[in-house]
Amino acid sequence: MSTTKKYSDLYSENFKDYFGNHKEVLTEIELNTDEYSINVDKIIEKLGISVEETFFDSHSGKYDADNHTMYINILESEQRQRFTKSHELGHFIFKHEGISEREQAPVANAKERAANQFAAELLMPPKLIVKAIEKMSADFSMTWEELDTLSDEIIISYLAEKLKVSRSAMKFRLMNLGVLSS
Numbered sequence: 001m002s003t004t005k006k007y008s009d010l011y012s013e014n015f016k017d018y019f020g021n022h023k024e025v026l027t028e029i030e031l032n033t034d035e036y037s038i039n040v041d042k043i044i045e046k047l048g049i050s051v052e053e054t055f056f057d058s059h060s061g062k063y064d065a066d067n068h069t070m071y072i073n074i075l076e077s078e079q080r081q082r083f084t085k086s087h088e089l090g091h092f093i094f095k096h097e098g099i100s101e102r103e104q105a106p107v108a109n110a111k112e113r114a115a116n117q118f119a120a121e122l123l124m125p126p127k128l129i130v131k132a133i134e135k136m137s138a139d140f141s142m143t144w145e146e147l148d149t150l151s152d153e154i155i156i157s158y159l160a161e162k163l164k165v166s167r168s169a170m171k172f173r174l175m176n177l178g179v180l181s182s
């Protein structure tokens, strides 16, 4: 009884264009009615990228373009690992060459920033956020106007849990989309 939607229905044409000749991957994966998070592992698998789980002291992950392999720090939270995988996927999508290391601290490097922006757009497309807000409205028995009276922290926590991202990533995304102003 659950209906499905293709991943390609979630994203803008501009975003899908990043995928170039890999765009069909987004039409091959479906989002079930009761799903609120992007299955980044499935996207990575379909693109033929290898994932190595490793331990890093000071990195979240690394992408080696020559071997189409990403290295993910499994000492970090699942939400953080999902963001790192999406970030490393960004290096693949943007055809960044060589080895890119993802520092835990914020970076100013243009390629790293592009990969971060890609990850945010991949994991938190506006249509998926809207779907989660509709679910929140149903769960809380509140209209959208009534949800607006809740604290930002409650809304951020709920949406972060639904989309399986960190609260800081969700907060930053909502601010970027103009949903939150502070």
Ligand SMILES: [Zn+2]
Residues within 6 Å of the ligand: 087, 088, 091, 100, 101, 102, 111, 112, 115
């Ligand atoms: Zn990177």
